[in-house]
Amino acid sequence: MSQKKTKGRPWRSWFPLLVFAIVSIGMYLKNWKQLDLVTQSVAEFTVSNQQGEEEKVMGGNQNRTSAEHGKELLVPQHVDGGAFVHLGKTGGSTLSQFLRNACHSFLPKPCGVIPNETLISRLITDYYHVPDFFRLSRKIHSFYLVSLRDPFERTVSGFVYGHPSNAPLLGIGMMDSWKRRRKGYFPPTCFETLEEWVQNLNTDDKFDEFDYPYLPVHMVQTNCTNFARAMLGARIKRMTHLFFNYQKIQSMMPHNATTTTADTTSANHTTTTTAATSPWDHLTVYVTRNEHLLDDFASINQLLLGDENSTTFDPSVLRAEQHVRNVSNLTLPVTRELSDKGRRRLCRALQPEYRLYITLLRHAKNLRNEDVQEALAYSQSKCPDLNWNLLSLQ
Ligand SMILES: *[C@@H]1O[C@H](CO)[C@@H](O)[C@H](O)[C@H]1NC(C)=O
Ligand SMILES: *[C@@H]1O[C@H](CO)[C@@H](O)[C@H](O)[C@H]1NC(C)=O
Ligand SMILES: *[C@@H]1O[C@H](CO)[C@@H](O)[C@H](O)[C@H]1NC(C)=O
Ligand SMILES: *[C@@H]1O[C@H](CO)[C@@H](O)[C@H](O)[C@H]1NC(C)=O
Ligand SMILES: *[C@@H]1O[C@H](CO)[C@@H](O)[C@H](O)[C@H]1NC(C)=O
Numbered sequence: 001m002s003q004k005k006t007k008g009r010p011w012r013s014w015f016p017l018l019v020f021a022i023v024s025i026g027m028y029l030k031n032w033k034q035l036d037l038v039t040q041s042v043a044e045f046t047v048s049n050q051q052g053e054e055e056k057v058m059g060g061n062q063n064r065t066s067a068e069h070g071k072e073l074l075v076p077q078h079v080d081g082g083a084f085v086h087l088g089k090t091g092g093s094t095l096s097q098f099l100r101n102a103c104h105s106f107l108p109k110p111c112g113v114i115p116n117e118t119l120i121s122r123l124i125t126d127y128y129h130v131p132d133f134f135r136l137s138r139k140i141h142s143f144y145l146v147s148l149r150d151p152f153e154r155t156v157s158g159f160v161y162g163h164p165s166n167a168p169l170l171g172i173g174m175m176d177s178w179k180r181r182r183k184g185y186f187p188p189t190c191f192e193t194l195e196e197w198v199q200n201l202n203t204d205d206k207f208d209e210f211d212y213p214y215l216p217v218h219m220v221q222t223n224c225t226n227f228a229r230a231m232l233g234a235r236i237k238r239m240t241h242l243f244f245n246y247q248k249i250q251s252m253m254p255h256n257a258t259t260t261t262a263d264t265t266s267a268n269h270t271t272t273t274t275a276a277t278s279p280w281d282h283l284t285v286y287v288t289r290n291e292h293l294l295d296d297f298a299s300i301n302q303l304l305l306g307d308e309n310s311t312t313f314d315p316s317v318l319r320a321e322q323h324v325r326n327v328s329n330l331t332l333p334v335t336r337e338l339s340d341k342g343r344r345r346l347c348r349a350l351q352p353e354y355r356l357y358i359t360l361l362r363h364a365k366n367l368r369n370e371d372v373q374e375a376l377a378y379s380q381s382k383c384p385d386l387n388w389n390l391l392s393l394q
């Protein structure tokens with residue numbers, strides 16, 4: 001009898017499935033757009049020309065300078081306008097509330113109405129976060145606002161935030177359980193907690209020596225040392241904020257750290273790699289420190305206003321208007337807990353990150369020497385074992 005009933009109204013059985021399928025495909029595409037755009041697996045990309053209009057370019061473009069691993073690099077264009085480089089877990093979302101153009105490139109701009117708008121909000125034209133970091137190399141902005149945070153703190157937050165066991169509770173990525181089944185086996189084969197991750201980095205301190213010949217979207221845990229180090233070394237895309245670390249961002253800047261020059265004068269044609277300059281050398285950089293987020297933002301505004309207007313910019317206006325998501329009530333399965341031994345090891349592993357972090361602090365036009373020293377003292381309290389004299393000299 002019941003069989004007959006279903007036969008009479010077949011849509012009853014498949015209609016919910018169809019709705020589910022459409023919603024799933026929609027969500028998947030949305031997710032894909034946000035995360036996988038970075039790899040540029042498609043041979044189609046958009047370039048913003050000097051007028052700021054989006055221009056679609058298909059495949060073979062005459063203006064490309066070099067093609068490497070299928071990535072098309074264009075000669076960076078000078079643009080009149082600032083950039084906000086929002087590194088993950090640095091307070092950048094809080095700043096975004098005060099910036100009219102701080103939304104992903106695929107959204108229309110301005111993306112927000114800002115009451116009591118600051119000057120910096122009017123001057124920043126481009127926003128660089130996860131889906132748009134790859135665009136950094138294409139433009140040279142008149143200035144850069146970069147949100148910073150102590151590398152140890154940022155890394156711990158990045159791990160806790162991105163961990164597949166926490167992500168659903170934090171409301172990120174409904175598709176995560178799907179992805180986990182489809183693409184990887186994390187967790188729990190190698191490690192679940194922060195402590196276990198750091199343990200797997202191993203004792204020999206050769207953190208950059210690992211063998212992980214897999215695509216960043218995959219998570220292969222056959223050798224846990226390799227997997228743990230690959231995660232630290234920005235090779236696991238699932239851990240978005242570990243993937244886009246200081247080193248990765250620097251490598252994506254228009255002029256990056258090491259310039260390889262072919263020494264043509266030499267008879268034996270040696271290629272000399274000069275660890276010449278930092279890509280930030282040629283750029284105007286302002287930074288916010290996570291611990292002084294709104295005060296730094298206010299001081300940058302004051303700096304941009306110059307002597308012309310003597311009214312002091314009051315950060316309390318920002319403080320009153322900010323909306324910060326309070327997640328302190330949530331009990332997350334994976335916490336920031338780390339033993340003293342683990343902390344020391346993670347600090348050593350983050351030495352290259354600290355080097356670039358210090359470089360950025362030094363380049364910041366809005367920080368006085370005391371501000372840099374304060375930030376360094378904070379980092380030193382997190383990682384007392386690092387050779388701070390040496391790090392500060394570089
Ligand atoms: C390509 O270069 C030509 C001049 O060589 C220039 O007119 C054109 O705007 C460039 N196109 C892009 C997309 O940069
Ligand atoms: C703008 O700032 C003033 C204080 O300087 C405040 O009284 C006012 O409510 C703010 N306006 C909005 C729309 O937030
Ligand atoms: C795992 O990888 C590490 C680092 O590449 C290597 O030293 C170690 O021998 C590997 N272990 C096994 C069991 O293959
Ligand atoms: C960054 O440097 C590497 C080598 O040092 C080079 O291959 C790459 O093209 C550079 N990227 C940009 C955007 O200049
Ligand atoms: C070739 O390069 C080596 C260093 O790599 C250098 O010592 C040597 O003088 C070079 N020879 C010539 C002829 O330039």
Ligand SMILES: *[C@@H]1O[C@H](CO)[C@@H](O)[C@H](O)[C@H]1NC(C)=O
Pocket residue numbers: 119305308309
């Ligand atoms: C300075 O203030 C005046 C009015 O108080 C305003 O019109 C002008 O745009 C301000 N200058 C800058 C650089 O913001």
Ligand SMILES: *[C@@H]1O[C@H](CO)[C@@H](O)[C@H](O)[C@H]1NC(C)=O
Pocket residue numbers: 324326327328329
């Ligand atoms: C978040 O909420 C907790 C209590 O639930 C409170 O103690 C804490 O001060 C709040 N943090 C912020 C930044 O509002």
Ligand SMILES: *[C@@H]1O[C@H](CO)[C@@H](O)[C@H](O)[C@H]1NC(C)=O
Pocket residue numbers: 326329
């Ligand atoms: C945190 O939880 C307490 C009680 O469990 C509740 O009263 C409070 O409103 C919560 N705070 C937030 C920010 O959700």
